[in-house]
Amino acid sequence: MTSFNRSTSRRLKKLTQIPSVWEGDRRPLSSSQTQPRDPEGKGDCILWVDGSQGIVRGMDVVATETGPEAVVRTLMRAMEHPHSPAKPARPQRIVVRDREIQFYLRGVLQDLDIAIDYAPELPLIDELFRSFGEILDSQIPDLPPQYAQALQEKAFAIWQASPWQFLEEQQILSIEINRWDVGKLYASVMGMLGMEYGILFYRSEDSLKQFRAAVLQDEESQGRLEEAFLKQDCLFLTFERNDEDEEDDGDLGDLPLSEVDPTFGNIHPLEGLRSVLYDEEALVVFVALESLNRFIRDHRRQLYADSFPSLSHRYRITLPHADEATKTVSVTVSTMPELTAELEEMAGLDIDDEMADSSMMFHSLRDDLIPEDSFLSLGVVSWEMLEYLRQGVTYHPVGEIAKVGDGLPVILIQTSRPRAKTVIENLEAAGGLKAICFNPGADPFDGNQYDLGLLQTQNDELFLFGEFLDDDPIHVEARRKWNQRCKNTKGYCGLIIAKGLTGAARGNPQLRDMMALFEARSLSPKDLGIGTLQLVPELQFE
Incomplete structure (x- = not known):
């Protein structure tokens, strides 16, 4: 039988022992109107009540399969941290109506000078459980x-x-x-x-x-x-x-x-x-x-x-x-x-056809590859992690990459699993990823200047993956690190597609969330040679 540590027993014995009789019991909590999807009821309720003062000192609801230790845990809280207005104390006598609980408590509490007795009925607890049952039975079900x-x-x-x-x-x-x-x-x-x-x-x-x-x-x-x-x-x-x-x-x-x-x-x-x-x-x-x-x-x-x-x-x-x-x-x-x-x-989802037709925006730039609500970040994957990643996801290599610096610079796109699959399929249908580039952009409507993140596929199509204000200090620092890391790798970088946008891993996907790695070259705006792009409303930064 599990017993208290000696230090715990000494701590409990320091509590003031009051001339009170406490009632304790454990009973199922259930309702005659339990919902069809919860046929197992609502667990067990453990109660410890000071019968002399007529107050509840401790109460817990536990799973039905929980062992007798739960009764002792609730009793400890009833002694050391009781419900208000009770004060910390140790009873002289405890009464239970379950013989197994009585014998169990006698073994566990033998050093605390507490008498453990049996009674077939516990009037105060019986009344409390009757009240609980009435409350449960009077609850309105979620559906008629x-x-x-x-x-x-x-x-x-x-x-x-x-x-x-x-x-x-x-x-x-x-x-x-x-x-x-x-x-x-x-x-x-x-x-x-x-x-x-x-x-x-x-x-x-x-x-x-x-x-x-x-x-x-x-x-x-x-x-x-x-x-x-x-x-x-x-x-x-x-x-x-x-x-x-x-x-x-x-x-x-x-x-x-x-x-x-x-x-x-x-x-x-x-x-x-x-x-x-x-x-x-x-x-x-x-x-x-x-x-x-x-x-x-x-x-x-x-x-x-x-x-x-x-x-x-x-x-x-x-x-x-x-x-x-x-x-x-x-x-x-x-x-x-x-x-x-x-x-x-x-x-603002509608687009004026004439404006779209007359736009100065580069005609081959598309924004239909990366879902709008995706999580986006610029970062780095360590060389060790890169090896694990290459073996565990859909992998599209680009060539021999020199392992210089702290790792491979990557753009990470996190979205839902079905949309991630669609992004991967679309990239593969375009022959894979050729390059990643940041190119200047301007909004003629508000005068803002942007740093546009672009993906170039093997069929030379350009896809927008992100729009960043060019004076945003966080992005400026991220871009500085990106440029330095790409310099270390001789222009090699990567794109990671991950799932888990709505889960616990949102914004911090783990290895198990990553679905694909596309390695590519990093291009400068000069290499791309398309000049400053003018933004139309649907590409405005939000």
């Missing part, structure tokens, strides 16, 4: 029980349909229901950026526009963003990883159905955020998901088009657990190209 399974099935159907593969957040679909005091819902699909996955069902067009405007105006103010978030008026479905303990090393969108959980809820300016749906809300979301699933099934190919098409389709949805008179509802799902164009204009 009669609709929970149907809603989860519709959510999983959305996950399998993956509308975020072809619909951007500003490409809005209207869902006309005309029931339960809901006229239209305006659906915005999240997930194309590989960060959050789900669907927001706005109750009004104004709420959608106001939130978009607030985000664009206050995107650098976290407090204002939170305020704007809570002012939305919408129902929502989001997806989360169902194993919180599993290392988050990739895009949630890569996970199979078995590893994600849907979460439903409501946001309203006067109510805030709640992850609970009531009966009518559950039916509204059910109808919205079912009609949206059918619309995606019927028009998937058209929704993949470069331009957002004008589409509309009417469906009759059968409701779960409804009587004959009200068991169906007629729903119309439509795309909203005009609203989408308005939202794109608000975000």
Whole structure:
């Protein structure tokens, strides 16, 4: 049997021993309304109560499989660090209703001069656990029980349909229901950026526009963003990883159905955020998901088009657990190209064709290789790490590189796993990477000067990977180190493509996150010979 260290026993014996009788017990915490996804209950609760004073001195909730040591750990805290208003102390007597716990405590506490007794009933703890049970049984479930399974099935159907593969957040679909005091819902699909996955069902067009405007105006103010978030008026479905303990090393969108959980809820300016749906809300979301699933099934190919098409389709949805008179509802799902164009204009995503055609920007420079939300850094890979990297990732060598200096200078691009794969495939389709260059750029609209990071592929196409203000002290220092390292390697450098943008490794990818290494030559602006590039709006620094 495990016992206290002698120093621990001496420390506990220094506590004042009070003439009190403490009750202790360990019991399961469960509820008759436990959610279907949590059939195992809620663990065990350990309680230590001062029966003489009628106060709880210590309480813990532990996993059911946790050993008897947990009872002692809670008891130690009850003695040394009790809940207020109790003071640190040692009891004269302890009473438990479990013989095994009694014998275990007698062995562990034998040096502390505490009597350990048995009683078949513990009145104070019995009353506390009755209160706990009432609280648990009175909790409102996240979803109405009669609709929970149907809603989860519709959510999983959305996950399998993956509308975020072809619909951007500003490409809005209207869902006309005309029931339960809901006229239209305006659906915005999240997930194309590989960060959050789900669907927001706005109750009004104004709420959608106001939130978009607030985000664009206050995107650098976290407090204002939170305020704007809570002012939305919408129902929502989001997806989360169902194993919180599993290392988050990739895009949630890569996970199979078995590893994600849907979460439903409501946001309203006067109510805030709640992850609970009531009966009518559950039916509204059910109808919205079912009609949206059918619309995606019927028009998937058209929704993949470069331009957002004008589409509309009417469906009759059968409701779960409804009587004959009200068991169906007629729903119309439509795309909203005009609203989408308005939202794109608000975000500055629209491009004036005449401006694009008349732009002085170098005609072969493209910005469609590296995803916009990627993490970018200029750095170095040690020669030792480089050898491991070459063996463990997709590797495209360029020649014999002299190992001079602290390592190979590299540009690191971190994005989501599927987008990283696409970047790698596109580079390989272009013959691989030929060179990396920093070239001056200018914005004729605000007068700013930029240092543009460019990738040149073997077919001589140029791709923009980064825009940096040329007077940014952090970038200036990073460029100084880059130039020196490239000088050491006789002009050799590399590009690393990594995954894990939304995981714990965001901004600091480890070796396991790195997917490809393209070695290349470093070119100066003079070598490239294209002069100062003029920026158009979509390439402006954000």
